[in-house]
Amino acid sequence: MIEKCNSWTPLSILARVSLIHSCAQPCRERVGVPRRTQVAIIGAGPSGLILSQLLYRQGVDSVVIEHRSRSHVEARIRAGLLEWGTVELLNEAGVGERMMREGLVHDGFALAFEGRVHRIDLKGLAGRSVLIYGQTELQRDLAESANARVIWEADHVAPVGFDSHSPRVLYTAEGTQHELECDFIVGCDGYHGVCRASIPRDRIVQHERVYPFGWLGIMADIPPLDHELIYAHSESGFALCSMRSASRSRYYIQCSLDERLEDWPDDRFWEELQARLPPEYADRLRTGPSIEKSIAPLRSFVVEPMQYGRLFLAGDAAHIVPPTGAKGLNLAAADVRVLHQGLVEFFRSQRETLLNEYSSRALRRVWKATRFSWWFTNLMHKFSMETFAGKLQQAELDYLSQSEAASHSVAESYAGLYT
Secondary structure, three states: OOOOOOOOOOOOOOHHHHHHHHOHHHHHHHHOOOEEEOEEOOOOHHHHHHHHHHHHOOOOOEEEEOOOHHHHHOOOOOEEEEEHHHHHHHHHHHHHHHHHHHOOEEEEEEEOOOOOOEEEHHHHHHHHHHOEEEEHHHHHHHHHHHHEEEEOOOOOEEEEOOOOOOOOOEEEEEOOOEEEOOOOOEOOOOOOOEEEEEEEEOOOOOEEEEEEEEEEEEEEOOOOOOOOEEEOOOOOOOEEEEOOOOEEEEEEEEEEEOOOOOHHHHHHHHHHHOOOOOOHHHOOOOOEEEEEEEEEEEEEEEEEOOOOOOOOEOHOOOOOHHHOOOOHHHHHHHHHHHHHEEEEEEEHHHOOHHHHHHHHHHHHHHHHHHHHHHHHHHHHHOOOOOHHHHHHHHHHHHHHHHHHHHHHHHHHHHHOOOO
């Protein structure tokens, strides 16, 4: 059985024959509004479009339904660091050509604290690099390569019947109500989406930790401060010097949750960032007008299980991590890899083994990434004026800079070498 819910019943032989027949149909709806598909995907962010592309390449039909417009989704400023496993998955999906050409390979990153700099050698310690490639660019690549039918600007989206063998997605497009029949529904619609909210509350457990600060981020078309990322711990709080390309920089500073963007003109941001960096970085920081500025709260969130009946959750619909460890998009891609394998197995052989294991397999990785993101956040941020906590942070950073074993552990987690 795919999920231990009361109303689930095995597929009949007739239904299985129907599924085999439908799998042989063309994988892309080209005319009219689709009425039937094998996999309905709610959410056209990276996880939804990666899944649809992987399914297409394996002969499985899908339809993606997205509440927002394509231009809105492509304009969202999100992650920019890809684990190499994510890079491999994108290449497998056939959307990695521009990424491999324009992405920046990073073999390590720097930890700055107490006027010192300690480099974590990802390539040397973990045997893996990471790739810098902005999610806005990745989103565009995915949308342009999409072989599944994508329905943009759908209103009143509702997954129904997923606790039976006849799931459906209801939605409104261009003022007309539609019903999409399917075999499975995948919720890739984010933390605030409808999919997780549609599951009965007594069938899932939600774990959450909200952090007492946020990140004030700024984007500017200036060369990055360094060729690798810099994570800085200071008495004034955390700072991160990142990038999206060789000519576009992304910087963050820790801020209180009651800060307002209008209180942070560019000059104030650059001054504060410079104050949180060691002299060797602060003295060569280049500044310029921002092209984007935002404040994001930080939280850790995990839902268990990540499936109910024929509804599966992936990405931010199932888990959120603070961005310190650069795990959000990479976890979503890992979910998609596992779920894609289960769906392909089902439509090829009608075996349900991998689908039944989806939640447990995905959650093993999710909790390890959640632990690392929580630990790294606690290590690098200023939580309070308490001297005891501050002294512990200093001691751990000092230990990390002197212990190859400790650096090795960080490198493995950062590079994503866990299952």
